[in-house]
Amino acid sequence: MNKINKEKFTALSFFLSPMLLMVVLFYLIPLIMTVYISFTQMRNWNVERYLKDFVGLYNYERLFYMFQHDPTFKAVLLTTIVFVGITLIINVFGGLALALATFFISEKPASSFRLLWLLPRMSPIAVYSLVWYYFFHGSEIGTLNSILMKLGVISQPIPWGQTVPWGAWSIIIFVNGLVGVSFGMIVFTSALNQIPRELVIAARVDGASAWEISRKILIPLTKWHFLYVLTWQFLSLLTTYPHIFLLVQWDLVNRDYGTTLALYVFNTAFGRGEQDQGLAAAAAVILSIIGVIGGFVTLKVLQFEKMMKRPRGDF
Amino acid sequence: MKDVETRPSRYEWVIILAILFASLPLILGFSLLVLSSFSKEMVTNLDLKSFHFTLENWINVFQGKLATTGGIRTNILKVTFHTLVVALGVSGVVTFISALAGYSLSRIDFKGRKHMMILLLILHAFPGVALIVGVYLLYRLTFPQSPDLIRLYSFFYVILARAALEIPMSVWLMKGFFDTIPWEFEWSGIIDGASRIKVWWEIMLPLIKPGILAVALFAFLAGWQDIIYVRTFLIDQTLATFIEANIEAEYTHMPLVAAAGTLYLLPTIIFFLTAQQILLQGYSGGIKG
Numbered sequence: 001m002n003k004i005n006k007e008k009f010t011a012l013s014f015f016l017s018p019m020l021l022m023v024v025l026f027y028l029i030p031l032i033m034t035v036y037i038s039f040t041q042m043r044n045w046n047v048e049r050y051l052k053d054f055v056g057l058y059n060y061e062r063l064f065y066m067f068q069h070d071p072t073f074k075a076v077l078l079t080t081i082v083f084v085g086i087t088l089i090i091n092v093f094g095g096l097a098l099a100l101a102t103f104f105i106s107e108k109p110a111s112s113f114r115l116l117w118l119l120p121r122m123s124p125i126a127v128y129s130l131v132w133y134y135f136f137h138g139s140e141i142g143t144l145n146s147i148l149m150k151l152g153v154i155s156q157p158i159p160w161g162q163t164v165p166w167g168a169w170s171i172i173i174f175v176n177g178l179v180g181v182s183f184g185m186i187v188f189t190s191a192l193n194q195i196p197r198e199l200v201i202a203a204r205v206d207g208a209s210a211w212e213i214s215r216k217i218l219i220p221l222t223k224w225h226f227l228y229v230l231t232w233q234f235l236s237l238l239t240t241y242p243h244i245f246l247l248v249q250w251d252l253v254n255r256d257y258g259t260t261l262a263l264y265v266f267n268t269a270f271g272r273g274e275q276d277q278g279l280a281a282a283a284a285v286i287l288s289i290i291g292v293i294g295g296f297v298t299l300k301v302l303q304f305e306k307m308m309k310r311p312r313g314d315f
Numbered sequence: 316m317k318d319v320e321t322r323p324s325r326y327e328w329v330i331i332l333a334i335l336f337a338s339l340p341l342i343l344g345f346s347l348l349v350l351s352s353f354s355k356e357m358v359t360n361l362d363l364k365s366f367h368f369t370l371e372n373w374i375n376v377f378q379g380k381l382a383t384t385g386g387i388r389t390n391i392l393k394v395t396f397h398t399l400v401v402a403l404g405v406s407g408v409v410t411f412i413s414a415l416a417g418y419s420l421s422r423i424d425f426k427g428r429k430h431m432m433i434l435l436l437i438l439h440a441f442p443g444v445a446l447i448v449g450v451y452l453l454y455r456l457t458f459p460q461s462p463d464l465i466r467l468y469s470f471f472y473v474i475l476a477r478a479a480l481e482i483p484m485s486v487w488l489m490k491g492f493f494d495t496i497p498w499e500f501e502w503s504g505i506i507d508g509a510s511r512i513k514v515w516w517e518i519m520l521p522l523i524k525p526g527i528l529a530v531a532l533f534a535f536l537a538g539w540q541d542i543i544y545v546r547t548f549l550i551d552q553t554l555a556t557f558i559e560a561n562i563e564a565e566y567t568h569m570p571l572v573a574a575a576g577t578l579y580l581l582p583t584i585i586f587f588l589t590a591q592q593i594l595l596q597g598y599s600g601g602i603k604g
Contacts, residue, residue, distance in 0.1 A: 010423055015423070015511075119345065122583050124555060124580060126556075131345055131347075134357065140360055141569075222544070265541070296437070299433060304436060
């Protein structure tokens with residue numbers, strides 16, 4: 001008995017220790033360090049000078065003060081709310097629409113379209129940003145401007161991203177929305193493919209249209225996936241920023257109304273000019289708390305635990 | 316499953332046209348970028364008159380002449396090589412770690428297994444990008460003093476840190492691939508007295524080669540596309556930071572940046588054309604729960 005246990009322990013440490021080491025090094029320790037920095041006056045990464053310079057809750061007080069009085073920070077918060085809310089709706093319903101649309105056409109064009117919509121997710125972020133940089137460019141080389149000018153809708157090129165707040169918001173929502181739609185599309189497509197085809201064929205025979213089949217059969221059967229995409233994308237939109245980063249960096253969109261809280265954390269810690277890691281860390285801690293709570297709520301809602309089966313035939 | 320036999324095909328083209336219309340900005344944006352790289356002027360204004368075919372941009376990119384007048388010279392091959400090192404490194408680390416962990420989560424029952432899987436899900440749902448301040452402090456506290464070593468260490472660190480972001484999802488993906496292999500395969504090995512490690516290496520790994528390939532491919536693309544980690548930790552330039560730095564190039568040199576962007580996009584396109592099934596299946600495989 002003891003020998004078997006020892007063998008099992010050896011095997012488990014062989015299989016799991018690299019992963020656990022990575023989790024400790026790049027999730028656990030950074031989390032502790034982020035909390036730690038948020039209580040110091042760390043700035044400009046002057047580690048030698050500020051690492052032990054405790055200021056208690058000062059950074060959190062500053063955040064709260066900015067929340068009340070700083071127009072820039074207020075713009076960032078408002079942008080975060082609008083961005084997460086609208087992009088989430090676009091992602092969930094856009095993904096569902098694409099999955100349904102490709103469900104009703106033949107396999108060949110369907111998989112070409114799915115592949116095409118994967119492009120935003122798979123292409124290098126710098127190239128993806130470059131594409132939209134030219135598309136929404138404020139001068140006449142911008143594709144959107146030249147289309148509208150050719151159509152005679154506008155006579156002068158419009159700097160879309162500097163039109164606050166809705167110009168800047170539309171661009172970051174559009175750019176991120178296209179990335180997120182592919183996630184919903186793939187999840188919903190795999191869900192639709194698991195539905196027994198007899199249901200669809202029977203409805204067809206009874207003369208139901210594509211719209212009726214979608215509404216009465218396909219959508220109700222993909223409820224779990226709907227919740228999955230909704231909660232997952234919510235967390236991801238709240239905490240990721242790589243796809244907006246360059247748009248702000250290149251001044252394509254307005255700095256205040258193009259920055260979400262997650263990007264604000266990054267730019268405050270690593271951006272141009274005065275860097276304030278203490279403040280950034282405090283904002284990151286608040287984001288992390290929302291993220292972890294959201295994560296637990298997600299798990300409860302989706303009942304992932306029930307889906308985890310024990311491995312069979314073990315000793 | 317499709318309802319091929321019963322579906323009325325006369326409405327099909329309406330749907331196809333609708334999707335095509337929705338995809339228009341996407342198609343337009345990417346093709347204008349590629350087209351511009353072969354032209355003397357940017358063609359993003361949709362004006363056919365500004366398209367003059369030339370290979371000059373590509374030649375200049377490979378010769379490292381950025382602004383022909385400004386005298387900026389960057390060895391683009393070296394920059395591409397840096398990007399490749401990061402991508403291959405991330406791919407290797409992620410594949411190795413998730414092949415190990417995925418097997419044990421799929422096949423071995425142990426105390427804390429369920430908690431570990433929930434933890435991975437939470438880490439996946441809560442992207443580590445928010446922790447980058449802490450990740451950077453760890454980097455600062457551990458990096459060596461000598462400048463040569465720092466360059467090397469920055470590669471090492473950026474690979475590990477970026478790989479860590481991919482690990483939760485990849486472990487789940489790999490576990491899913493192991494789950495599809497019937498238990499009987501490894502049972503025969505265990506009865507013969509082989510250890511779990513030996514069974515994993517000799518029986519299981521050859522069986523899930525397609526899964527390993529999928530995870531390796533995803534991790535490669537993740538490392539290849541990254542900009543945030545690369546610009547934060549890496550001392551040398553990659554294609555991403557190169558494009559970031561050169562966007563303000565003079566107007567006439569914009570096609571050069573477009574050529575660099577197209578070069579950067581190339582591996583993605585190649586994977587698209589050769590590994591379509593892996594890409595589409597891999598994504599749906601990871602979320603089966």
